[in-house]
Amino acid sequence: MTRNLRCRAIAVGAAVALALTACGSGGESPDTTANADGLEKTTIKVGALPIPDSVSLYIANAKGYFKEEGLTVEPVTITGGAAAIPQVENGSLDISMTNYVSTFSAVEAGKKIKLVADMYQAAENNFNIMVPKDSPINAVADLKGKTILVNNLRNVATLAVTTQLKVAGLTENDVKFAEKPFPEMGNAIASGQADAGWITEPFITATQSQLGFRKLADTMTGETENLPIAGWMATEEWAQKHPKTLAAFQRAISKAQALASSDRKEVEAMVPTYTKITPEVASVITLGTYPSELNADRLQKVADLMLEYKYLEKPIDVKSIIVAPPAAG
Structure with missing residues (x-):
């Protein structure tokens, strides 16, 4: 996984x-x-x-x-x-x-x-879409037109996120995926390089405790449970x-x-x-x-x-x- x-x-x-x-x-x-x-x-x-x-x-x-x-x-x-x-x-x-x-x-x-x-x-909750605490994005549907960081393109990250986009009425073509290693995602999102990230542990805990990030969605639900x-x-x-x-x-x-x-x-x-x-x-x-x-x-x-x-x-x-x-x- x-x-x-x-x-x-x-x-x-x-x-x-x-x-x-x-x-x-x-x-x-x-x-x-x-x-x-x-x-x-x-x-x-x-x-x-x-x-x-x-x-x-x-x-x-x-x-x-x-x-x-x-x-x-x-x-x-x-x-x-x-x-x-x-x-x-x-x-x-x-x-x-x-x-x-x-x-x-x-x-x-x-x-x-x-x-x-x-x-x-x-x-549950060990592969989440995370956003900054003050982000205007409050639902998966709000990701339309936004940039989402993943560790690898066309792999489990993008597949998992795409299943959640589908539930929200979106497709992978409605967002932009960009690659970034997990250790770099938090700072990249905080500095405005992207709007959200598909993040796993221990970086979920790290971004929450140090940057105040919040969970937008658990990507391991529904089809990916x-x-x-x-x-x-x-x-x-x-x-x-x-x-x-x-x-x-x-x-x-x-x-x-x-x-x-x-x-x-x-x-x-x-x-x-x-x-x-x-x-x-x-x-x-x-x-x-x-x-x-x-x-x-x-x-x-x-x-x-x-x-x-x-x-x-x-x-x-x-x-x-x-x-x-x-x-x-």
């Missing part, structure tokens, strides 16, 4: 920005000899954004879930899910975070990408070549997702260790949910929305790009 969830200034926001603009190094991920469990690789590089969405990767490392599976996982900071596709294709990453809109667009373009695990699903945002991907070739390694990753990440979904305190404790989000901010931000199962029916909703709003030219059967998790027991 994908969320091109989910590169995500302000006293709070400025500190967070450092984490969200960092980049990881590439380099070939080395093959290792099979271990006692028969894993094809025992050390893998996994791309992730330093945001709350990817917390299960760090929980699984800290709790020893990967180690229990015979895996050493090296997190690599990426700049976005779409940007990571070339890195998994050239082998500098084994697995990476991705948002589902980018993934389905890539699949339609012929990329041989597989979804291997779920990560993040939207909840509980929208799946982000997951983990690998290339089809990698998945076929490393089935035991992939299964080990899936088991460990699912265990971490289950913990994240059942105990917010675990998320709050972990997020400050790999981002610049402070414990104080981590304790108050609005979080989505962390599904432990990659459910084709839920993900099909994203692909169908993309088709409806012309982000895809033809239907995609999501089941065809999911690598099933290993059987329990």
